[in-house]
Amino acid sequence: MSRTWEDLPSECWESIFRLLKNPNHLQTLSLVSKSFLSLTNTVRSSLTIYDPTAQILSLPRLFLRFPHLTHIKLATTPSVDLDPIIRAIARSHLNLHSLDLFGQRWIPIPAIRDLGRKMDATLRILSCRRLQFLDDRDLIAIADSFPSLEVLDIAYPEQDLGSAPPPNPGQFPGTVTDAGIVELSSKLRNLRSIDVSGNHFISDKSLDAISLNCGTLAEIVARDCSFVTCDGVRSVICRCPNLVSLSINRSRVPPSLIGCVGKSLSCLNLSQMVISDELLFSTAKANLPLQKLAISRCQGFTFVGILMLLSAYQSLHHLDLEGADFLTDGSMLVLSEYLRNIISINLKSCARLKNSTFFNLAMNCHFLEEICMERTGLGEEDSMPDLVKNPCIHTLKLAWNKSLSDETLKGVGSICSGLRSLDVSHCWSVTENGIGEIGKRCTEITELKVNGCGRVRNIGMGVEFLKLEILRAAGSGIGDEGLAMMARQGCRALRMLDLEGCLGVTKIGVKELLGSNGCVELKEVNLKNCCNVSADVLAWMVFSRPSLRKIGPPSGHLPMGKQRELFLRHGCMVCNGEF
DSSP: OOOOGGGSOHHHHHHHHHTOSOTHHHHHHTTTOHHHHHHHHHHOOEEEEOOHHHHTTTHHHHHHHSTTOOEEEEOOOTTSOOHHHHHHHHTTOOOOOEEEOTTOSOOOHHHHHHHHHHHTTTOOEEEOTTOSSOOHHHHHHHHHHOTTOOEEEOOOOOOOTTSOOOSSTTOOOOOOOHHHHHHHHHHOTTOOEEEOTTOTTOBHHHHHHHHHHOTTOOEEEEOSOTBOOHHHHHHHHHHOTTOOEEEEOSSBOOTHHHHTOOTTOOEEEOTTSBOOHHHHHHHHHTOOOOOEEEOTTOBSOOHHHHHHHHHHOTTOOEEEOTTOTTOOHHHHHHHHTTOTTOOEEEOTTOTTOOHHHHHHHHHHOTTOOEEEOTTSOTTOSSOOOOSOOOTTOOEEEOTTOTTOOHHHHHHHHHHOTTOOEEEOTTOTTOOHHHHHHHHHHOTTOOEEEOTTOTTOOOSOSSSOOTTOOEEEOTTSSOOHHHHHHHHHHTOTTOOEEEOTTOTTOOHHHHHHHHSTTSOTTOOEEEOTTOTTSOTTHHHHHHHHOTTOOEEEOGGGOOOOHHHHHHHHHTTOEEOOOOO
C-alpha cells in the first residue's frame, strides 16, 4: 500500500517544523492544511506585539491560538500604555520564559507585580533596555516580582526628562543609583547575567553588591558607567568563580587585573580602553578557556602584544580588532597563521588592510563564517585572486570602502560561494554590474545591503537573488526600472524592502513590484522620503498585497482615524518607525 505525506504522524511533522530556523516559513506551511495550521500554532514560541490598539482585544485569542509561547516582545510606540498589555499577558496562563520591553517609555509597576504573581515560576529573562524612564523604584519592583530572574538587561536608560512625566501623580523621573542595585542584587540570588551599561550614577559599590549577593553570576556588562573603576571590576571577577563573560570600557586596565580572573572566563571585551602589551602578555599566560576577545578601539598595545596573545589562544573563535590602525597586510598574514579556528573577525577601520588580507583570511581560516572589513583599503589593489574557495564564509560586512570596485566584488563572489549576507553600503564605486556578478556566483544570498550606492540601479538582469529575503537599498540608485526587474526576475522570497530616499521610485514601480506577478511574499516596505511616490498609493498597496504587515509611508503621510483602523484590520500597519 502506498503512503502519502498525510500518513506521517503529527509528532514527526512537529519535529520537522521545530527544525526550521526561519519562523516566517511557518506561515507558509500553515496554509497547506488544517492539520499543518494546528501544528504550526503549537510550534510557535515567540510573538512580537506592534500595535496594541488593534491587538489588545485579540490578545486573549492569540494566546489561546499559540499556547506554547515562551518569548514576547513589545515593539509598540513609547506613547502606548503597557499596563493593559502586560495584564493580558498575566491572564494568559502561558509559561512565559522571556519578556522584552526594549525602548518603551516606562515600566507599569502594578501590572509588573500582577505578572510576577502569575509567572514568577517561569519568567527567567527580562529586558528593560533603553527605557525612557528607569529608576530605583522600578528595580525594586522587578526584584520583588521576579525573585527567580536569571537574566536582566537595564542598559542605557534614556531618562527623557523633556517628555511628559510618567503616569504617577507627584513623581518625577529619577535615575538608577547604587541603592537600587544593592537592593536588587540582594533579592535576585539566582542572577546569572546582568547588563548595567549606560547607568551613569552607579559606582563600584554596585559591582561589590552584585559580586557578594549573586554567587552564580556568569556574565556582567558594565560599559559607559562613569563611576565604575577597575577596582569594582576586580571585586566582581575575584568573587565570581563562575564568571564566563566580562565586558567593560572607558578606563585604563592594569595588567594585574587578569591575575585574579577565574579559570572559567571565555569572553573578554575590553573595547575602547587603554591596554598595554603587558596586559596581553599576562592574558596569554593566564591559560583561560578564551573563545571571544574584543579589543576594538583600544590604545596602547602593539602588534607584538596581539601576536603573543593569539599564539597562546589558537582555539579562539571570535576576534574584534576594530581600529587597530597599525595592522598591515603583512602583519595580518602572520596573524592568520594563528587563526585556524576563527569563526568571525572584525577588522573595521583598519585602513591599511587591502585585498591581500581578505584573500589570506579566506585561504588560512577554514572555519571562518563572518568577516567585517568596513572602512578599510579593500579594493585599492587591482584585483582579488580567486584561486581559493571558502564556502564557509556566509556573512561579509564591507560597507564604506570607497575603492571597492565591481572587479574586486566579482573576486569576492568567486571565493565566497556560500555567501548568505552581504553589506556593501556606501561603496560608491560599486554598480549593478558588480551586484549582478555576486548574485550569479552566490546563489544562497538572503540579505543584501546597498544603502547609499547611487550607481546601483538594479540587482541583476537575469535570475540572480532568487532566495533574497531582505534588501536594504535606502538612498541607492534603484528606481522604477530596478523594481520592475526585481518583479520579472522572480524575487519571490523577498519579505523586507527598504527604499527610503530613493528618488527614482514612483507609484508605477511600486505597483509593478507588488503586482500579481511581483514579490508576493513582501511583508515590510519602507518608502519614507521617496518624494516622487504619491501618498494615494498606500491604500492600493494594503488591499492589493495581503502579505504586507508594515509600510513606511512616502512624504511622511500617516493615515489617521478610520483609514488607519481599516488598514490595521487588513493586518497592515503604516508608521514612521524603524525598519
